[in-house]
Amino acid sequence: MSLGEFELIARHFARHSGAAARAFAPGVALGPGDDCALLAPRAGMQLAVSSDMLVEGRHFLSTVAPARLGHKALAVNLSDLAAVGAQPLAFTLALAMPRADDRWLAGFAEGLYTLADAHRCALVGGDTTAGPLNLCITVFGEVPAGGALLRSGARPGHALWVSHPSGGGIGDARLALECFRGTVALEGAAFERVRRAMEMPQPRVALGIALRGVASAAIDVSDGLLGDLGHILRNSGAAGAPLGATIEVDSLPASADLAGQPDHWRRTCTLSGGDDYELLFTAPEAAAERVRAAAHEAGVGARCIGRIEPAPGIRLLDAGGGLLDWATFRSFDHFRDDGDER
Incomplete structure (x- = not known):
C-alpha cells in the first residue's frame, strides 16, 4: 500500500506531537506539527546536538529488517550523546525512500519508537521525500554545563x-x-x-x-x-x-x-x-x-x-x-x- 507524504507522517510518526511530546519528554516545549520544534533544556544544562546519516548500500544492507533499521538509525545518534555523557531529549528524522510502503514504514517506526521510548527521547520533527533510501537523524540531549565528556582530555599515563x-x-x-x-x-x-x-x-x-x-x-x-x-x-x-x-x-x-x-x-x-x-x-x-x-x-x-x-x-x-x-x-x-x- 502506497501513502501520501502527510498521511504517512500522521500514521507512523505523529506519536509525540503536542501535549504528548511534553508529557513524554519535559524538555520539549513544542513537538512536531509547526515549522520548528521548541526545546527547553533545564537551567544549568547545555544542549548536545549530533547528526548521522545512514545510506542503503553504504551503512546497511538491503536485507535488513525494517524494525532493526529503525533501531539502528536512532541508536547510532544516541551513541554520540553517550560519548559526551548527555541525557537524550529529542530527535528529528529526515527520511528519503523510493516509495511510501505502509508495511515497511510500520516496521521501521516500531524499531525506532521502541528505542526512543527506552530512552525517553521524543521525535519532534523532520522531513520525508521520494528518493534512494536514506535516513538522517539529528538528536538533542542535555548535559550539565561544563560537564560534557570530550575527546580532548586524555593525558600521558591515563x-x-x-x-x-x-x-x-x-x-x-x-x-x-x-x-x-x-x-x-x-x-x-x-x-x-x-x-x-x-x-x-x-x-x-x-x-x-x-x-x-x-x-x-x-x-x-x-x-x-x-x-x-x-x-x-x-x-x-x-x-x-x-x-x-x-x-x-x-x-x-x-x-x-x-x-x-x-x-x-x-x-x-x-x-x-x-x-x-x-x-x-x-x-x-x-x-x-x-x-x-x-x-x-x-x-x-x-x-x-x-x-x-x-x-x-x-x-x-x-x-x-x-x-x-x-x-x-x-x-x-x-x-x-x-x-x-x-
Whole structure:
C-alpha cells in the first residue's frame, strides 16, 4: 500500500506531537506539527546536538529488517550523546525512500519508537521525500554545563578503556559483515548473534552519564577502534603534536564467536571493525575502581586495554609482548573505502 507524504507522517510518526511530546519528554516545549520544534533544556544544562546519516548500500544492507533499521538509525545518534555523557531529549528524522510502503514504514517506526521510548527521547520533527533510501537523524540531549565528556582530555599515563556487552566483546559487527561478504563462515545461532550486533547496536547512554567526572576523554567506536582512538590522540595533544598509545591487542574483549576465529580476523574485527558503538575512553589510573563502578551501574562491561603515552603513534602489543604493524588494521573512511557497507 502506497501513502501520501502527510498521511504517512500522521500514521507512523505523529506519536509525540503536542501535549504528548511534553508529557513524554519535559524538555520539549513544542513537538512536531509547526515549522520548528521548541526545546527547553533545564537551567544549568547545555544542549548536545549530533547528526548521522545512514545510506542503503553504504551503512546497511538491503536485507535488513525494517524494525532493526529503525533501531539502528536512532541508536547510532544516541551513541554520540553517550560519548559526551548527555541525557537524550529529542530527535528529528529526515527520511528519503523510493516509495511510501505502509508495511515497511510500520516496521521501521516500531524499531525506532521502541528505542526512543527506552530512552525517553521524543521525535519532534523532520522531513520525508521520494528518493534512494536514506535516513538522517539529528538528536538533542542535555548535559550539565561544563560537564560534557570530550575527546580532548586524555593525558600521558591515563588508562585506555573500552566498554563491551556483559559476557561479550567488540568486533562482532565486522564479523557479521565478513559473513555477508563470504570471507568468514558462521552458521545458525552464531551468525544470528553477530548479525544482531551489526544491525541492533546498543548505545551506552547510561555508561556515558555514569562516567561524567570519571573519564578524562571519550568517543564512541563507529569507524573502528584504532581510527577513533586517533581522534582522541589528536584532540588531546598539543597543536601539531598528538599523543600516542600502547594497546594490548589480545586483551581486547571478544565474544566466543569472534574469539574462535584465527588471530588475523579476531584482531582485524576488534581493532578496525567499526559499527560497535561502544565507548572508548580514558581515565587516570587512580580512577579504575570508579570506572568499574560506573560500568556496573550501567549494566555493561569495561576493560582496560592500554595506556596513553607522550610519544606519538599507536603501538600494538600481542600477548607475548611482540609489536604488531598497526597500519595493517585500517579503520573505515567513507571517501576511501568504496563499496564497503558499514
